[in-house]
Amino acid sequence: MSDAVNVYDHKDIALILGTASFATVSCSDGHRIIGSHLNLDVTEILAVSQHIPLCLRGDAHLAARRRIAEIISTNAAQTRAVVEREIPAMIGDLLTPGHHDVMREFVTPLVNKLIGETVGVPLLLSEDTLVSRLFSHDIGISKRRRMNAELRELRRAISAELPHLNNIQVGDRLALCILGSDALRGTLACSLHSIFETGSSVPNDPATIETYSKTGVPFIDREVLASVEVEGQDREVGTILRSRLETFEQSDDPRVRNRFFGFGAHTCLGRTLALQVWKQIVNVLDKNSVAVTVTEFALRKDDSFHMPETFKLEVHHA
Amino acid sequence: MPNVKEIVVSALLEAGEQVAPKEALLKLTSGGDFLIEELGLESLDLMQVIMQIEEALDVELDVSDLSDQATLGALINFVTRELGSR
Numbered sequence: 054m055s056d057a058v059n060v061y062d063h064k065d066i067a068l069i070l071g072t073a074s075f076a077t078v079s080c081s082d083g084h085r086i087i088g089s090h091l092n093l094d095v096t097e098i099l100a101v102s103q104h105i106p107l108c109l110r111g112d113a114h115l116a117a118r119r120r121i122a123e124i125i126s127t128n129a130a131q132t133r134a135v136v137e138r139e140i141p142a143m144i145g146d147l148l149t150p151g152h153h154d155v156m157r158e159f160v161t162p163l164v165n166k167l168i169g170e171t172v173g174v175p176l177l178l179s180e181d182t183l184v185s186r187l188f189s190h191d192i193g194i195s196k197r198r199r200m201n202a203e204l205r206e207l208r209r210a211i212s213a214e215l216p217h218l219n220n221i222q223v224g225d226r227l228a229l230c231i232l233g234s235d236a237l238r239g240t241l242a243c244s245l246h247s248i249f250e251t252g253s254s255v256p257n258d259p260a261t262i263e264t265y266s267k268t269g270v271p272f273i274d275r276e277v278l279a280s281v282e283v284e285g286q287d288r289e290v291g292t293i294l295r296s297r298l299e300t301f302e303q304s305d306d307p308r309v310r311n312r313f314f315g316f317g318a319h320t321c322l323g324r325t326l327a328l329q330v331w332k333q334i335v336n337v338l339d340k341n342s343v344a345v346t347v348t349e350f351a352l353r354k355d356d357s358f359h360m361p362e363t364f365k366l367e368v369h370h371a
Numbered sequence: 372m373p374n375v376k377e378i379v380v381s382a383l384l385e386a387g388e389q390v391a392p393k394e395a396l397l398k399l400t401s402g403g404d405f406l407i408e409e410l411g412l413e414s415l416d417l418m419q420v421i422m423q424i425e426e427a428l429d430v431e432l433d434v435s436d437l438s439d440q441a442t443l444g445a446l447i448n449f450v451t452r453e454l455g456s457r
Contacts, residue, residue: 090415091422193432194422355433 057274057295058288063309065283066296071316075275078293080108080187084197093197097204098187104221104228105187107273107319115318120225121232122322124171131170132326136333139166144337148254148368152348155249155364156180160242167326168233172226174214178234185235188357196355204231233323239269239360240313240327243352245334249345249366254338262335263307264328269359271299273315299359344369373428375451379443382423383407386416404444407437430454 060066069075081102088095102108106118140163147159161180169176178184183200184207186192192200207230211223218226244265248256256262277292288294301312311328314321321327349365383399391399391410398405412420414434421432430453440446 087415087418091418093422191434193425193434193436194418195425195431196433355435 057293058283059272059295059297060283061297061300062284063300063312066298066300067312067316069275069283069294069296070273070319073318074277074279074281075294076110076278077108077114077319078274078276080105083190084187087194087197091194093194095197095201097201097208098197101204101208101224101227101231102187104224105232106228106322107232117225117228118318118322120221121229124225124229125322125326128171128173129326132167133329135163135166135170136326136329139163140330140333141337144334144341147366148338148341148343148345150343150368150370153366153368155245155366156238156242156361160238160245160364163330164234164238164241167237167330168230171233171326172211172229174211174226176230178230182234185231185358186356187231189355190357191355235356235358235360236270236321237323237327237330239358240265240267241269241330241334242361242364243267243269243359244331246347246350246361246364248338250347250350252344252346254341254343254345254368256335256338258305260305260307260310264310265313265331266310267302267359268298268313270313271357271359272297273319373454375428375454376447378424378427379447379450382420382427383410383412383443385423386410386412386419390416399443404442406442407440407446424450428454 060069079102081099084095084098087093104117106114106121109117143159143163147153147155157180161178165176165178182203183196184203186196186200204227208223208227211226212218244267247266248254248261251257258266260266272295275294275296277288277290277294280290281288283294298313301310304310314324346367348367349363350361351363353360353362380399384396387396387399387410390412395409395411398409417434417437421434421437424430425432428450430450432453436449437446440449
């Protein structure tokens with residue numbers, strides 16, 4: 054359904070994502086048009102879109118980014134405590150001999166705890182939650198209805214837990230749940246898979262010891278605001294350019310891989326936390342050498358994110 | 372077991388009646404197999420088809436589920452399999 058032009062060149066991606074000559078692309082237009090055409094309730098989806106910096110332009114983008122950065126920094130000590138306290142215990146459980154569901158036992162509960170601490174509300178999102186699926190243009194009507202209902206429930210839960218917050222503050226926390234949940238879950242799970250598929254729990258690639266080897270966010274779209282040459286082709290105003298972030302996975306340089314997190318004014322606000330999480334995971338894995346066999350792994354087919362639908366392990370004594 | 376063929380044909384017919392060429396609509400109602408692209412449905416029409424099939428059969432479909440099925444027969448088989456896998 055997309056007419057976006059894929060961009061793979063690292064310099065062009067830096068130009069597209071790091072400069073103001075390219076504009077963010079709304080994540081709500083498709084939902085609005087479909088909702089209006091089929092008389093579908095997408096009010097929650099449209100409301101929360103106004104809080105997602107990734108989808109906003111100009112002053113609205115800056116303001117939302119500032120507010121969300123403040124929430125993250127205010128709760129940084131609590132999230133750091135989750136990283137230090139929970140990850141060793143959770144990895145220890147995951148690497149006990151036997152069969153394990155990595156998403157259900159480790160990735161989803163850990164991300165729920167981290168995002169929950171960040172927004173100040175205990176989160177119990179399931180593995181198949183639809184709250185982050187705002188960016189999936191491929192999903193049908195039933196899933197859009199469920200997503201709208203899940204977002205409504207989450208908004209109510211945040212308001213009930215933090216009754217002193219106004220609508221903007223609640224919307225910002227909802228946006229954080231959307232942005233944080235699947236991006237981190239996908240990046241974490243796919244990077245863990247790349248370690249475990251070697252048959253060991255210990256990462257041995259120097260770049261992977263430093264940072265994630267895979268990204269859960271394989272691309273970001275931008276609209277051309279002034280005619281430009283990209284990868285040797287002239288691109289007209291209005292063209293949607295799809296920067297393929299997953300091309301950074303091929304680099305052995307951790308600094309290049311960290312471009313997964315974007316550039317300049319659009320750098321991922323969760324970058325610091327995500328890197329703390331990975332560093333702690335690698336530290337703990339390094340001390341828990343066991344043999345592992347990935348028994349099941351498949352990505353979702355209906356998602357814009359790279360997100361495992363199934364990720365199961367068998368752990369043996371090393 | 373619901374009549375999947377009847378439901379799928381009805382959804383395509385309703386979405387296509389304003390936009391599809393007459394001969395494509397005739398093929399659709401004649402009972403034989405044909406290429407769904409002959410109906411010339413746009414993305415919003417496909418969403419309407421998805422909604423009708425989902426509501427009639429209580430299944431969840433994605434856009435790619437529809438666009439990956441080139442023919443009416445393939446779409447009917449796909450939806451039947453989805454129903455069977457629940």
